[in-house]
Amino acid sequence: MTTLERLLKSFPAERENLRPYVDRAKAYHNECGCSTGGAFMVVSLGLVITRFVIDGIRKGEVLVDLFWGTLFVFSASLIGKLIGIGVARIRLALLYRHLHRTYPMRDV
Numbered sequence: 001m002t003t004l005e006r007l008l009k010s011f012p013a014e015r016e017n018l019r020p021y022v023d024r025a026k027a028y029h030n031e032c033g034c035s036t037g038g039a040f041m042v043v044s045l046g047l048v049i050t051r052f053v054i055d056g057i058r059k060g061e062v063l064v065d066l067f068w069g070t071l072f073v074f075s076a077s078l079i080g081k082l083i084g085i086g087v088a089r090i091r092l093a094l095l096y097r098h099l100h101r102t103y104p105m106r107d108v
Contacts, residue, residue: 003096010105021099028092033084040080044073 004022008015048069057065 003099006105007099007103011103014103018103021095025092025095028088028095031085031088033081033088036084036087037077037081040083041073041077044076048072 004018004025008018008022011018052065052069
């Protein structure tokens with residue numbers, strides 16, 4: 001039995017007050033990090049484009065520059081996705097801690 005199920009079973013009169021917590025916990029648990037990864041991708045793509053505009057693409061090394069630019073954007077996107085998932089897990093842990101403090105449960 002999950003923490004939320006035990007909480008709802010322990011406090012049936014508080015079901016309506018607990019509903020927003022349950023919804024938030026489900027959202028945090030199902031977070032995939034796509035929005036944060038997308039934001040990192042947009043920023044890194046902007047940085048790569050800015051670098052190419054300012055420095056230019058070196059003659060004879062177009063493929064090398066494009067490879068490193070693509071690798072940078074891909075890596076930033078992946079790091080953003082992992083950060084998004086990590087932040088959601090931290091928020092979920094903090095939510096559970098808040099619930100345990102607000103609604104002390106006995107083992108059911």
